[in-house]
Amino acid sequence: MPSPLTYYTVICDCGHKGKIVYQENDTPFASLREYYRTEGFISKPYLTSAATWDNVFDNLAAICPECGREQTIRNLKDV
Ligand SMILES: [Zn+2]
Numbered sequence: 001m002p003s004p005l006t007y008y009t010v011i012c013d014c015g016h017k018g019k020i021v022y023q024e025n026d027t028p029f030a031s032l033r034e035y036y037r038t039e040g041f042i043s044k045p046y047l048t049s050a051a052t053w054d055n056v057f058d059n060l061a062a063i064c065p066e067c068g069r070e071q072t073i074r075n076l077k078d079v
Helices: 053-060
Strands: 005-011 017-024 034-039 046-048
Touching: 034 053, 046 053
Parallel strands: none
Antiparallel strands: 005 017, 017 034, 034 046
């Protein structure tokens, strides 16, 4: 059974809205248990363990498709 997804709202300074999606990595015996990606931003996926939000934003390097700004923890709305 796939792990449930958790969504965190990210709002760019220009008003564009997207999400960081968190999922537990359910691959058996995987050492990296946390999988992050975005919806609505241009980013890389990030597989990790015990990340902080600073790590997550650094590694996702999420770019707004509307204005090109890189998102930071300041843009995270509901944590
Ligand atoms: Zn933007």
